[in-house]
Amino acid sequence: MKKPIVTLLLGAAFLTACAAEPSAPAGEKAAGAGAVAWGKCTDLVGPDGKQLTPGPGVECGTLQxxxxxxxxxGDKIGLALIRVKASGDRLGSLVFNFGGPGxxxxxxxAVAATTFGKLxxxxxxxxxxxxxxxRSSGVKCGGEIGKLLSAGADADQDKLAKEFAAACQKDSGKVLPHVGTVNAAKDLDLLRSxxxxxxxxxFGFSYGTHLGAVYATxxxxxxxxxxxDGGFDPTVTFEERVLTQATGFDGAFEAFAEDCVAQSCELGADPAAVEKTVEDLLDGLKTKPIKVGDRELTYGLGQLAVITPLYAKQTWPMLEQAVAAARKGNATVLLALADAYTGRRANGTYTTMMTSLAAINCADTTERPTAAQAAAIDEKxxxxxxxxxxxxxxxxxxxWPARGDNAAKRIDATGSGPIVVIGGKGDPATPYQWSTRLTEQLKTGVLVTYEGEGHGAYLSGNECVTTTVExxxxEGKLPAKGTSCPA
Known part of the structure; x- marks a missing residue:
């Protein structure tokens, strides 16, 4: 699972050679490309689920x-767009995908534009x-996603997955066969035009690196x-993906525990004690969820709550504070962290983040692990x-009711201009080896190594990474081969 890094960071914060020339306007038009009627944004939503008032120069539109x-x-769907107009002498457009997928x-x-103010x-x-x-024909699956995410430790996961897939087919069967990354890349070219x-x-983060690589292919x-930024290797199997990420998050958890002790930690006197405190809290949720108003922090939600702050070093203190409070019976922050991860709104509804993620992941592969295979992988x-x-x-x-294919696994950007790939040595969600492999597959990739912690390097605030990207x-200054940015 590849979390949208910018959304994650902002949501968590709320809770506490020569390069290619820039795009020229009025360029070659892609076949079938339409026009965008830009206008006022009316339905922007912040990490807290509340309506956002768009800032100056912000416009929204739809592309068919x-x-x-x-x-x-044939039939058309509308892609929802947002644009923040350049504040100075304009070079062109810079399109972002912040990850997921979903x-x-x-x-x-709408929330992060100021973060990219220099660009x-x-x-x-x-x-x-x-x-x-x-907004772009989002995959809806009834209310099954809530049941799937909040299930207790003893729930029949295969039964829940079957009910979830059936609900997705009922509510979004028309779009399910067409949501894969190759189709999204073709949309990107229509958007460019x-x-x-x-x-x-x-500029792609996490899953956005996969979409960008497929586009370049x-x-x-x-x-x-x-x-x-935060490269993903699309050739990995489901098993390889989850085992690699398990290793990455285990490393991040250990780094969190060490940092917590160095900062005078409420959770234990040494890293091993800190880790045991968190694990004991989660184990207790298997038999005794913690009440939070009219809801409960279950084991499944507790897992997501702990994983969420591990994505970025900036949010490690939140994990310490949330676990310390939960040990005293107050799981409000942990539940809020889980909600930020899953896209649950204050009114109990969900964004399509998790349903879209499942739909796109299943569209991008022919793999269909059985319950027995899933259990064997999970044991590892x-x-x-x-x-x-x-x-x-x-x-x-x-x-899953729609067939998948493996077209999005093929990456080869031969003939493109240079593509900068940034890999973090301490990235738990898209581990460093994926960035190295993606760079090799692109053929035109230039790898920049970030020696620090966290998912995604540009948003870490590291001056070396920021300067290199900008x-x-x-200016079109391509990073030198072997560029490395210390933490």
Missing amino acids: VPLDHARPD GSGVDTL GSRYDLVSFDPRGVD ALGDRQLNY HFPKNVGRFVL VRKIFPILSGEASIGACAH SYVL
Whole structure:
């Protein structure tokens, strides 16, 4: 599972050689590309679930794209877009995907635009809800996602996964066969054309690196200045993915415990004691969930709550405070962390973050692990990092109603301009080896290594990473081979 890093960080914070030339306007138009009618944003939502008032220069719009790219004259779906107009001398557009798959680019950019203010001095900052996400024919699955996420430790995960898949087919059967990453990449090229750009300038985080890599594979000549932060290796199997991430999160958990002790920790006198305190709290939830108003922090939600702050070193103190409070019977912050992860709103409804994630992941592979296979994989996860275990996430595709394919696993951007890939040595969700492999698969990739902790490097605030990215995107200065940024 690849979490949208910007959404995660902002939500958690609320709770407490030569490079390609920039895109030229009025460039080559993609076949079937429409136009965007930009206007006032009326439905932006912040990490707290409350309505957002758009800032200056913020516009929203919709781009009509084919539901089935093999039938360009057939049914259409609308891609929801957001644009923050350049504050200075404009070079073109810079399109963002913040990860997931399943994260809303519209809501995220509305909140995060100031974070990318320097880039926004020369580019219109643009993002979108990819097909199958939120406003763009978002995948809906009845109320089953809530049941799946909050299930107790003894729940029949295979039965829940089967009911979830059936609900998705009932509510979103028309879009399910068409939500894969290759289709999203084709949408990106229509967006590039609609924006009037000769080439696509792009910044992808986490899953956004996969989408960017697939785009570069299919449209290498249209690649402008590309940055892929927190690279994902799409060739891995489900088993390889979860075991690698289990190892990554285990390392992040150990680093959190060491840092907590160094900062005078409430949870224990040494790292081993800190880890045991958190694990004991979670184990207790298996038989005795903690009441939070009219809800409960179950074991499954507790797992998500603990994992969420491990994505970024900036949010480690929140994990300490939340666990300390829960040990005294107050699990409010832990439940809020779980809600931030799953996209649960204050009114009890959910964004399509988790349902879209399942739909896109299942569309991008032919793998359909059986209940027995999922259980065997989960047993391996338990031995590495039990906090990440859970057969539901592994077996989500077992009963999926739409066929998947492996087209999104092929990465080869031969013929494109250079693509900057940033890999973090301490990244738990997209471990460093995935960035190295993605760089190799692209053929045109240039790897930048970040020596620090956390998922995604640009948002860590590391000056070296920030300067490297901004020099490339704004000035076309490609990082030297072997560039490494210390923590």
